[in-house]
Amino acid sequence: MxxxxxxxxxxxxxxxxxxxxxxxxxxxxxxxxxxxxLTPVIIDHPLSTLTETEIExxxxxxxxxxxxxxxxx
Numbered sequence: 001m002x003x004x005x006x007x008x009x010x011x012x013x014x015x016x017x018x019x020x021x022x023x024x025x026x027x028x029x030x031x032x033x034x035x036x037x038l039t040p041v042i043i044d045h046p047l048s049t050l051t052e053t054e055i056e057x058x059x060x061x062x063x064x065x066x067x068x069x070x071x072x073x
Contacts, residue, residue, distance in 0.1 A: 001016060001026060001029040001030065001033065001038075001040075002029075002033060004016040004038060005030075005033050005034075005035045005038060008035060008038060009035075013069065013070045014038075014069075015040075015041050015065070015066040015069045015070060016038065016040045016041065017040070017041040017043060017062055017066075018040045018041070018042055018043075019042070019043055019044065019045035019046065019047060020042060020043070020044055020045045021045040021046070022045075023040075023042060026040050039069055041061075041062050041065040041066055041069065042061075042065070043058045043061040043062050044057075044058060044061065
């Protein structure tokens with residue numbers, strides 16, 4: 001999160017990927033670091049025990065959101 005905020009402050013579009021398990025923590029960090037407007041890419045949790053098909057589904061979740069975030073800048 002800190003790296004993404006540093007890039008955003010330099011006007012470099014950034015897409016931070018987190019899982020649903022860490023949404024609250026990301027919100028806390030964004031607020032604490034003064035970047036409430038940073039929109040993370042949120043994909044389903046977990047990641048470590050997935051099949052290849054499930055990983056592909058997570059990738060699709062991420063790609064759509066990344067495109068939206070990066071083209072909004």
